[in-house]
Amino acid sequence: MGALSHIRVLDLSRVLAGPWCAQNLADLGADVIKVERPGAGDDTRHWGPPFAKDANGQETAESAYFICINRNKRSITIDISKPEGQEIIRKLAAESDVVIENYKVGDLAKYGLDYESLKKVKPDVVYCSITGFGQTGPYANRPGYDFIIQGMGGFMSVTGEAHDFEGASPQKSGVAIADIFTGMYASSAILAAIIHRDHTGEGQYIDMSLLDTQIAVMANISSAYLTTGEVPKRWGNASPIIVPYQTFPTSDGWIIVAAGNDGQFRQFVTVGGEAHLADNPLYVNNPLRVQHRKQLVSLLEQMTRKKTKGQWIALLEEANVPCGPINDFKEVFENEQVIARNIELNVPHPTVGNMKLVASPMKLSKTPTEVRMAPPTLGQHTEEILHDRLNLDDKAIHELRDKGII
Template sequence: MGALSHIRVLDLSRVLAGPWCSQNLADLGAEVIKVERPGVGDDTRHWGPPFVKDAQGQDTAESTYFVCINRNKRSITVNLSKPEGQEIIRQLVLESDVLIENYKVDDLAKYGLDYASLRQIKPNLIYCSITGFGQTGPYAHRPGYDYIVQGMGGFMSVTGEADGFPGGSPQKAGVAIADLFTGMYASSAILAAVIHRDRTGEGQMIDMALLDTQVAMMANVASAYLSTNEVPRRWGNTSPIVVPYQTFPTSDGWMIVAVGNDSQFRHFVKVGGEDHLADNPRFSENPLRVQHRTELVPLLEAMTRKKTKAQWISLLDEHGVPCGPINNMKEVFANEQVQARKLAISVPHDTAGTMKLVASPIRMSATPTEIRTAPPTLGQHTDEILREYLKLDSSAIEALHKHGVV
């Protein structure tokens, strides 16, 4: 039994931050009921290509985006614009511990599905709302998108090549980090709220905002500004205070070299057959290398291009120089450590046959995470949920389908 096997989550969220949160809870054992729009479903079901392929190599209707954030869930389709659909949600709330939603501020109030309304029928409900800018403030009613928030929250101001270098400009992350971190913070908040409820019997509202999360995760960068009033700037893949501490090209790809002291620098250039660089008075000590980086780095790049990535990693590891590859995803899943940790898993799926997913990174000795079911097809569990929790018979369920309620 998972650590959260006693918890039921009603998930009205779509796209990334909310589903990422509920998937974390599901991996830990919670039962998650995913509520989707009839006939359409979560927006990310249609975000492709790429789509998951079946055993014959043909595309299924399952987008790779959707499946990465919706395993271990059951899907029910409910039309929230209909009073009968709203009543289904209220009945499911009575059977649930947690509700997660990411509608615009006040959108659910018109259906009587906001926290103020639902707490009247379930006082101990834990209600987690995820929005771009939170429930208060002048931006509360603005739609929030990860890309915009990465810019507004300062992340892009310190990400990308420095001004004056080729390609120097602000850069977003390769994945939606504001969404993902908000989902992780929301998971933690919900777990804290569950503990509080178990101790006191009191439910509560959780107000999560992408912008709040993005500013908070700036960590030492934000702290440095608040302490000094100096605006941090972009340094790309280099360090402002250590050289060489950056990416380098090899004959067949890229690697990272993180030289932390003068001895490591000497080993680095010796392995590359350029011992003289360590004896050069402009490069012999780190402060000098920082001062003369524009002269030194091109010489090091010419050196690193003479060997393959694998050759460099092996030689530098042998000589104690911190280094690592920059792997593409094929190389990631071929890596022996990734394979040893079993980060790629396969689960049976109704349309794909077998679906490959990334395992949860959470490792617990007593209550391990478990991938119990593949991401659901749209409305896959509608009828069984209506029977199980609302005690409806076949004729009542058929009527709901006929009238477009589910």
């Protein structure tokens, strides 16, 4: 039994931030009901290719995007634009602990499904709204997309090739970090609100913003600006305050070297056959190496190109110099550490057969996470939920289906 096996979550969210939050709660044992549009479902069901293939190698309707954020959930299809659909949501909310939604500001109020409406049927509900810019401020009504938030929140101003590199330009992250981090913060906020409810009996409203989150996770970068008033710059794969602390080319690929002190720098250049660099007056300590970064890095790149990636990793690990390869995803999932940690999972799925998933990284000794269910097919659990949660009989469910409510 997971730590949250006593918690019921009604997930009205779509795409990434909300579903990521709900999946975290589900991995910890919560019973999560995912509400989707009849016939269409979550937008991400159609975001592909790639789509998962069945045992015969035939492509299914299960997109890789949807798969990664919807395990351990049950899917019900409900048309919330119709009064009968809204009533089903209210009844499900009445016996849920948590409601998660990521509609535009004010949209759910039109259907009587906003916080003020649902707390009338469930006074202690924890209600979490996730939007691009939050519920207040001049941008509140704007749609928020991760890519735009990465730009507005400063991330792209410090990501990409160094500012003085010819042809350099800002770059977004390879994964939707604003969405994912907002989902992570939202799940933490929900857990805090549940603890508060358990102590006081009070529910509460949680207002999560992608822009707020993006600025917050800039961490030392945001702090550096607030501390000094100096606008941070792009440094590519290098550190602005430590040298050498960046990627280096080898004869057959790239490695990362993170020499955080003078001793590690000496070991780095010694195993590379250039020990004299550690005694050069221009490079004897980190402030000097930062000052003379350009000429030193050029010399180090000449040195690292003389050996293969594998040779460098072996030499540096033996010398206790922090280092690592830059793996593609084939190399990631073939890595012995990744295999030992059971990161890749195989679970049964009704259309795919054997579905591969990435395990939750949360490893609890007493209440471990587990994959109880593969990501659901569209509406897979509609009848089950209506029977078990709302005590509807087959006739009532058939009538709802005939009317297009479910």
